[in-house]
Amino acid sequence: MTTWKRKDLLSMQELSADEITAVLDTSAAFKQVGSRQIKKVPALRGKTLVNFFVEPSTRTRISFELAAFRLSADVVNISPTTSSLTKGETLKDTARNLQALHADIIVLRHQSAGAAQFLAERLQSSIVNAGDGAHEHPTQALLDVFTIRERKGRIAGLHIVIIGDILFSRVARSNIWALLKLGARVTLAGPSTLVPRAFAEMGVAVSHSIDDILPAADVVNLLRIQHERQQKQFFPSLGEYVHLFGLTRKRAEILKPDCLIMHPGPINRGIEIDSEIADSPRSVILDQVTNGLAVRMAVLYLCAGGKKLG
Amino acid sequence: MRTLLTNGHVIDPANGVNRVADLHIADGKIERLDFEGSGRRVGGDDEIIDATGLLVCPGLIDMHVHLREPGQSAKETIATGTRAAAAGGFTSVVCMPNTAPPADNASTIAWIKERAAREAVVNVFPTGAITKGLAGEELTPIGAMYHAGIVALTDDGHCVQNHEVMRRALEYARMFGLPALDHCQDYNLVGKGVMHEGYWSAVLGLPGWPSAGEEAIVMRDILLAELCQTPIHCQHLSSAGSVRLVREARARGVPITAEVCPHHIALTDESLRGFDTNFKMNPPLRAERDVEALIAGVADGTITILCSDHAPHCDYEKEVEFDCAPFGIVGLETELGLFLDILVHKKRAIDAAKLVEMFTLNPARLLRLDRGTLSPGAPADITLIDASLEWTVDKAAFASQSRNTPFHGMTLRGRAVRTIVAGKTIWALQ
Numbered sequence: 225m226t227t228w229k230r231k232d233l234l235s236m237q238e239l240s241a242d243e244i245t246a247v248l249d250t251s252a253a254f255k256q257v258g259s260r261q262i263k264k265v266p267a268l269r270g271k272t273l274v275n276f277f278v279e280p281s282t283r284t285r286i287s288f289e290l291a292a293f294r295l296s297a298d299v300v301n302i303s304p305t306t307s308s309l310t311k312g313e314t315l316k317d318t319a320r321n322l323q324a325l326h327a328d329i330i331v332l333r334h335q336s337a338g339a340a341q342f343l344a345e346r347l348q349s350s351i352v353n354a355g356d357g358a359h360e361h362p363t364q365a366l367l368d369v370f371t372i373r374e375r376k377g378r379i380a381g382l383h384i385v386i387i388g389d390i391l392f393s394r395v396a397r398s399n400i401w402a403l404l405k406l407g408a409r410v411t412l413a414g415p416s417t418l419v420p421r422a423f424a425e426m427g428v429a430v431s432h433s434i435d436d437i438l439p440a441a442d443v444v445n446l447l448r449i450q451h452e453r454q455q456k457q458f459f460p461s462l463g464e465y466v467h468l469f470g471l472t473r474k475r476a477e478i479l480k481p482d483c484l485i486m487h488p489g490p491i492n493r494g495i496e497i498d499s500e501i502a503d504s505p506r507s508v509i510l511d512q513v514t515n516g517l518a519v520r521m522a523v524l525y526l527c528a529g530g531k532k533l534g
Numbered sequence: 535m536r537t538l539l540t541n542g543h544v545i546d547p548a549n550g551v552n553r554v555a556d557l558h559i560a561d562g563k564i565e566r567l568d569f570e571g572s573g574r575r576v577g578g579d580d581e582i583i584d585a586t587g588l589l590v591c592p593g594l595i596d597m598h599v600h601l602r603e604p605g606q607s608a609k610e611t612i613a614t615g616t617r618a619a620a621a622g623g624f625t626s627v628v629c630m631p632n633t634a635p636p637a638d639n640a641s642t643i644a645w646i647k648e649r650a651a652r653e654a655v656v657n658v659f660p661t662g663a664i665t666k667g668l669a670g671e672e673l674t675p676i677g678a679m680y681h682a683g684i685v686a687l688t689d690d691g692h693c694v695q696n697h698e699v700m701r702r703a704l705e706y707a708r709m710f711g712l713p714a715l716d717h718c719q720d721y722n723l724v725g726k727g728v729m730h731e732g733y734w735s736a737v738l739g740l741p742g743w744p745s746a747g748e749e750a751i752v753m754r755d756i757l758l759a760e761l762c763q764t765p766i767h768c769q770h771l772s773s774a775g776s777v778r779l780v781r782e783a784r785a786r787g788v789p790i791t792a793e794v795c796p797h798h799i800a801l802t803d804e805s806l807r808g809f810d811t812n813f814k815m816n817p818p819l820r821a822e823r824d825v826e827a828l829i830a831g832v833a834d835g836t837i838t839i840l841c842s843d844h845a846p847h848c849d850y851e852k853e854v855e856f857d858c859a860p861f862g863i864v865g866l867e868t869e870l871g872l873f874l875d876i877l878v879h880k881k882r883a884i885d886a887a888k889l890v891e892m893f894t895l896n897p898a899r900l901l902r903l904d905r906g907t908l909s910p911g912a913p914a915d916i917t918l919i920d921a922s923l924e925w926t927v928d929k930a931a932f933a934s935q936s937r938n939t940p941f942h943g944m945t946l947r948g949r950a951v952r953t954i955v956a957g958k959t960i961w962a963l964q
Contacts (some may be wrong), residue, residue: 394835
């Protein structure tokens with residue numbers, strides 16, 4: 225537990241392998257708590273957590289909210305429509321007001337890359353990045369590697385394939401750093417418009433032909449295609465996307481029998497993943513959601529400077 | 535009023551002078567240079583300035599400055615902007631028309647000139663917009679603005695996307711001998727880009743501004759300059775490809791010139807890793823190979839003009855989420871030090887005489903200004919430079935009203951120590 229000295233969790237890029245492992249180990253302890261009759265621990269009793277979601281979110285916000293409840297923290301939720309940002313208040317001023325109200329932890333979801341770091345440099349409160357633009361979504365990566373480690377027993381040496389919209393994906397970036405630091409091999413796949421060559425410089429492989437890479441994959445992580453926004457400029461049609469990059473039933477047959485299928489959600493059934501495959505035994509999509517709770521408990525606990533678990 | 539600048543190293547590229555001499559000033563004009571030995575008193579001098587160990591140059595000209603008046607006086611005013619210019623060693627500035635309202639008509643130009651006459655401490659040469667409201671569609675009253683005193687046309691901050699509109703503007707401008715200064719940015723290619731597209735934009739998840747977004751317009755400008763035979767000056771070049779295009783076009787005799795700003799040779803896109811908005815520029819900071827190409831372009835004469843793109847913004851405008859922050863930094867008070875430090879001292883790309891030429895003769899020629907020389911009879915605009923003085927940038931000491939600089943705390947070698955406009959010292963290093 226002494227490995228973690230940070231006030232904030234801003235990105236996976238800045239974490240060391242030891243720090244990541246510390247979060248995963250703490251998460252495992254909290255996951256045990258979740259299976260007890262009484263799921264609540266007093267670790268953050270008396271602390272105030274603000275869920276500051278400037279960009280709308282349901283799943284991540286609820287996950288953080290439940291995590292905070294289970295740690296006995298007091299929770300306030302702020303959504304874009306209830307904040308003064310709609311009245312023209314700057315992010316800095318809104319956040320300074322939260323600090324003046326003695327918020328111990330601010331969980332920030334924001335559409336601008338760098339927003340979490342912006343607050344962390346200006347506030348005493350702990351800042352937990354719950355997604356900043358296309359930059360990072362560190363708790364998603366942590367719950368993803370937690371899920372892989374839980375199922376596979378390790379990360380090092382595994383071959384992880386991430387398919388979909390990499391360019392606009394904070395989940396992809398956080399996963400890339402986390403997996404590389406823990407010794408995995410990472411291949412990114414998707415249309416060349418959404419998987420630019422620059423990503424290869426991070427130390428990953430880039431492929432535009434998933435039939436070639438799926439047979440060797442230990443884990444396939446599918447990212448949501450934001451078709452409402454991207455279709456016209458980035459690929460010609462959803463049909464063509466499914467044809468080239470969708471995890472169809474046919475493609476699922478070439479996967480290793482023990483290959484894990486992951487998705488950060490929300491899923492588009494029939495687009496990035498076939499509906500039956502999403503519900504198949506190899507799919508750990510709902511385990512990811514469950515594990516997200518434990519991982520976020522661990523992150524809140526560590527950032528709040530938590531002592532040894534009772 | 536007679537002033538003697540004695541024993542300085544005089545650099546006057548217009549006349550090929552680069553040696554120790556005495557400079558005599560009378561009634562606000564250059565009287566003569568005396569090479570016969572230092573410190574010879576002719577007698578009758580009201581003021582004697584010992585310039586021993588200093589470079590004595592024609593007053594420097596920064597042909598790319600945003601003075602923000604009219605309409606944006608929270609960022610900068612003609613009074614504060616020209617004081618910043620003086621503190622940076624500049625005796626003349628060329629101000630950009632993207633004010634509020636834009637300088638796209640003769641009465642706004644007249645307002646700027648009148649304001650400058652009352653409040654400026656250095657010469658202010660206004661430019662006029664190419665298109666009404668900088669909207670890229672309809673030509674401004676170019677002839678009326680010419681008679682009101684503009685020295686060039688530019689939609690700086692914006693870029694005319696319609697090639698036909700640009701072509702007609704260039705053809706029309708030729709009647710008045712006005713060059714066009716172009717901020718080269720293809721709106722479709724750049725989109726919402728806020729930083730150089732490359733490895734760091736991939737890592738940071740910020741929308742990329744690809745080099746091709748600049749190069750496509752540089753190429754367009756080369757074609758149109760050739761077609762219309764109107765000089766086009768490409769502003770704040772940022773990419774290796776742009777340097778190559780301009781080099782090739784100049785070799786063919788196309789009337790095209792280019793400038794570079796200090797930040798584009800001092801910094802790369804990696805600086806953005808902390809999301810500090812003082813590194814957010816348009817065009818953006820690019821990769822190491824672009825920096826090298828820009829410096830090579832200065833060394834081989836492809837880039838002939840140095841400037842700041844002084845772009846003041848209020849602290850509360852810059853201290854926001856990265857993609858919401860305005861582009862640009864202040865530059866008047868740091869550019870001479872940065873250019874001397876990087877181009878002359880560290881990279882040895884050019885010597886001090888060449889640097890002076892790029893700040894004086896070259897912009898004066900392009901814009902047809904009666905400045906940039908120490909010829910007898912010229913206005914006595916003079917900058918004294920200590921090329922080896924080490925100093926540390928302190929934004930709190932800026933004369934500019936704004937503080938948006940990424941160079942605070944940096945130690946540089948070389949700076950102006952005295953600025954003289956029309957024979958009068960308007961600023962001296964304390």
